[in-house]
Amino acid sequence: MAENVLLRLEGITKTFGGIVALESVDFEVRAGEVHALIGENGAGKSTLMKIATGVHQADRGRLLWKGRVVRLHTPRDAHRLGIRMVPQEPALVPQLSAGENIFLGCLPHRGGLFSWVRWKEAHERARALLRELGHDLDPTRPVSELSVAEQQLVEIARALAFEAELLILDEPTSPLSEHETERLFQVIARLKARGIGVIYITHRMREIYRIADRVTVLRDGRHVLTRPIAETTPEELVRAMVGRELKEHLPARGPRMIGEPILRVERLTAPGRFYDITLSVRGGEIVGLAGLVGAGRTELVEAIFGAREYTSGTIRIAGRPVTIRTPVDAVRHGLALVTDDRKTKGLILTASVHTNIILSVHPRIARLGLFVDARAERQLTERLIRELRVKTPSADHPVMLLSGGNQQKVVLARWLATTPRIFLLDEPTRGIDVGAKAEIYEWIRRLADQGAAILLVSSELEELRRLADRILVMHRGRIVGELSREEATDDRILYLATGGGA
């Protein structure tokens, strides 16, 4: 065994009430290495990492830390060894400063029985840590004012303050813009240089090739391969993950922008969030909305959907001005909003997959005065589960027990089961694996081909380029440019998104 192995997991098996999440999995990570852990939704990545951090205990198998067998009963046990997970949703105390959060639980004290915390020193040390990570974030700023990317940085600095030797990042870039992603990669490079081991979970192939040294693929709870990244190809990794070939390229779509716009937004303004937004989407058209996180894209689509207020401007549907004050109004006007915020906006977590999908179809059927055809519903659910490759033991399984990506697939499935005319898609494929992404892209295309108007917010430039007929770019709440499919290179989009054109 190489002497620089930090953590080794051997023969890990884990079942949840009869469902095998992991079966005899081996995995190791070395000091100073970035080890990518990849696989389809539900493959067992998060579960394996929960075992490595003491959140779950394996049914069988063992853990070795620097060659010695260890038992992790709680996350504290893992922390003590130097194993830390950077949570996907940063779990910081919003009222405290960045520096206070970094040292929470290990603040520099002045000795003695009545020792007190030396905030000034804490902030100075925090500043130094952040600088080591290549950032000049002011540690006295309250966390509530920080962006998600900055909060993530605080979490990483916090791990360093606790002298972590192994950091686990589970899809860290999904809430980040491309620019912030690039900065995170620089931080990871610095961690590596310090000899810290990094386990990196992602669904984005490009990221693996950008930062990983080795890669491990899981499929259906089993270990498929571990290899130096230089000895792999993306095609081979995809095949290892999904166990089949994928259709890579969508056929080109012809121009189809004829007739009146179905959705038109005129001079929509919500001060502090977005200003003077004018845009239109025709039937059959997919319009991309690019921008950095915080550019106001989510706020804009939420306002169009009636989930957020705006102070002035007009929304027209098929030429007629409409008043949309609540999401119920929006649905009545044929709008659908699909977001990745599965906990709050999409799902009834305790209900089954079937119920969640069918819920959006029911009122419609009832209104038409038709009786509910339970068999047809069942078939629809089964079809969506199959086509989107939702990994669930059955349609009756509670959504709560699915992996993150599979929950997002259910969010999509429920909207695909209805027939809105206008789709507002906000990061629809966040957290979704490569195999299912291809299917979802095809679904979105098909909806457009059937005449739906689609407004697509995405931080993945590749997704925008593959789907959108044209791309609008937002910067600080304003639309600062429009690019045709041909003009939309990554560089051009980023130039506009970072305020280059303003």
Ligand SMILES: Nc1ncnc2c1ncn2[C@@H]1O[C@H](COP(=O)(O)OP(=O)(O)OP(=O)(O)O)[C@@H](O)[C@H]1O
């Ligand atoms: N607490 C739990 N109870 C029951 N089943 C669970 C639980 N946690 C995970 N599972 C199941 O274990 C399997 C692996 O899930 P896991 O979350 O590890 O997948 P993942 O690879 O992280 O997927 P994703 O890419 O979607 O995040 C899935 O089938 C999931 O439904």
Ligand SMILES: [Mg+2]
């Ligand atoms: Mg997961």
